[in-house]
Amino acid sequence: MPDKVSPIEALSPASRSYGEIGPVSAEPRWAMVVDQERCVGCWSCCVICKSENDVPLGMWWNRIDTVGDALDTPYREQGELAMHWLPLACQHCENPACTRVCPVGATYSREDGLVMQDSGRCIGCRYCLVACPYGVRVFNWGRPERPTEFHTGMVEPRPLGTMEKCTFCVHRLPDGQVPSCVWSCPGQARIFGDLNDPQSRVSRLVRERGGYQLLEERGTDPRVFYLPPRRKRGLEP
């Protein structure tokens, strides 16, 4: 983003310190924790993601699925109604299915565990989309449409006919700032940090709250951990 002012510089000191990742180890292994007890399914993280990353209309790097059978609808568990959400974006797998199948190596794992996409190399065969068990990759099917005349994003827009996906806001990491979705969550349901530091908040939460990975049995070993709700948010007292 050469000719753009990073909004991080424009932040007040208080906002800036709110978004700080905090101390990290020498070799960070980035991970995100999503607390399903705190998520209220408000879509704030999805909206700011679109703005931050200049994601065109009709495309979502980040979305909110509802636990149960239908969107924003309670499900029944042991006779009681309950309602929980499953925020879903790239899981940044340790053993990603997508990077292995890309015929031109346009998607790859970084040293710090981030799964990245090179839009300049992508030929648009969509094999990664086939391989990904989480369905979180997004293809540029048509010419991009945006709600504004100008670009809102802090990153380069991606060309027609190529794949794109969540990057854990890789452009914010050098400033020591958490991804946008983490910063914007009103319920503080998202926590970002270094899994290699046993004392980091993500490490402690995964340990203490029994953080689970999505589709663990497929062996992709995601770097996004979900904290199951301890107390069901029931609709009856």
Add this chain to the structure above:
Amino acid sequence: MSAAVGSGPSVGPVDSAATGAPVTVAPAQRTVNRPLALWLGLLGLGLLIGLGAWAYQLSQGLEVTNMRNPMMWGLYITLFMYFVGLSAGGLIVASAGRLFGAGGLKPIVRLAVLEATVAVLLAAIFVLPDIGRPDRAWHLFRYPNFHSPMMWDITIIVVYLLISLTYTWIYARADLARRGSWLALGTKASEAAQKRDERLKLVLAGVGLPAAILLHSITAWIFGLQISRGFWYTALMAPLFIASALVSGTGLMIILALIARRTRRVAFRDTLIAYMGKLLAIFVAVEAFLVFSEMLTAAYPGAGFEGDPVARLLTGRYAGFFWFEVGAGLIIPFALLVVPRLRRNLRWVAVASVLAMVGIFVHRLNIVINGLSFATVPYPPGVPVGTVQPVGTDSFALSLFYYPSWVEWLVALGVLCFGAIVFTVAAWRLPLREAVHG
């Protein structure tokens, strides 16, 4: 095509040629007759329409197809693997016949090799409209990632295309030399050259057979190695693909042989066609066995990881496709071909071949569309993505549905017409029947 299907068992010039023991190679046709010109003109029109549709798709993006994020592959990929199958099937039968001394198949080898060459060419072409950035297709050679089954497939397609081109040329070069064509590339037609060519043909069959099996197995592994798709993730995928290839490849060979008899007076004997019909019956039986074994294994435990897409095939949304595949693609062709009295009537052999080919096409549509049409993360999609259909009264609970758009159909038509042009011109210029000595 219907004209050829109608060609009964007794067509004058064919039978007279079929009775003599040493058959001379029919001289290649030199002049363009009216039906041929009309046929080529029609195909050219189809090709132009297809090119126009592709240009439109290039200008608008893949948005003009009905593929979307949840159903990211469609008609193009289905036709890609269908044509890989046609190619592999033809060459496997021809090479195996040559290698293991099934002498009865010898006259058909040239036709099979030509079919294999054109079909693999079409398969390679079908990749282009499918990818979002065909202008970057050269990245496949510049930045290959050999962990990707798709890269293995690109590699084997290139190798296989070279093998089948060599195959076609070796078979044709003596005749080309006799005719004084520059395409003979300086080959002389002599007794010694013929002996050498016979040896070369045997070597080529030895190379072509494993290459054809590998070609289609790798295409199967593009699908069969994906943990994200329960319906695909089965060790049976490669054997199933080979069986499908043998069915569709042999079916096409029979149809092409019948057309060649009719239009070019190529002396393929009735017994040869009936023999290929018998082979087709065996291949259909193997295919049916594998499909049954696959479906039983997936369906037996009930709903679950594998169960869902299977239920959709057996009783759900794609049940019509599946039972068509079973009935019209497996049971009827097998019944027509297994009864000797019916098999000796080439009309029924032709009907069975067409049905078997259509059945395999539907089978492959089922693999792609049904395999992709269920999400692994077991929650309703949060946002309307893809071409979606509301289920019940809840407009937000969306399921995935795919039907090719008119652009996809027209592009496919264009590629098919291109293939038919290449095949027609090659079949018109090259001798189609292998001479049988002694």
